[in-house]
Amino acid sequence: MDKKIITTITCAIIVVSLIISLPLSVRAEENTTFSEEQAVTGNIMILTAPGAAYREASESSEKVAEFAEGDSVFVVSEDGDWIQIFYRGENLYLKTSEGAASEHVVQDDDSIELSKALEEEFKEQEKVYDIYADSLQRQEEMKKSAMIWRIVIVVLVVLIIAISIVIGVKNSKSSSEEKSKEMPEDK
DSSP states (O other): OOOHHHHHHHHHHHHHHHHHGGOOOOOOOOOOOOOOOOOOEEEEEEESSSSEEEEESSSSSSSEEEETTOOOEEEEEEEETTTEETTTEEEEEEEOOEHHHHHHEOOOHHHHHHHHHHHHHHHHHHHHHHHHHHHHHHHHHHHHHHHHHHHHHHHHHHHHHHHHHHHHHHHHHHHHHHHHHHHHHHO
């Protein structure tokens, strides 16, 4: 009969520990890595003629944007008949009308100042992203640490309950043995 009680108590402890640990299940996470992106550098220039921006340096590629004469563009590089521009977070290509980028765009003092301000803004934005990445990494580490402590606490509680039950069963067993020994003496 005592083995049935111990088996029942052991099963109850296992069930309770499973129920407690269910919300603490470990999940696989993607490895998040943050790499530093290169800063975009270039000059802001004003178009002297209308033009279209393409996804690649080819008129057969997808046309992404249209520009009018007088529009400002951020020129990243020049290559023959094409200039590479940075537009809405993408690198696009603008075909020059006469094969020379310098004839297609004009650079003035205001655009130089604007270019410097834009470059500083990119640097500030990069600092903000670095801070955000560090914060995100710390939060993930804190979540993992909290998960480990929850598991440790659950295991300790289950062990304390199990030890208490085993001690209680042993005490009741020894007290019942003492009573059974005392009974024959009274007869």
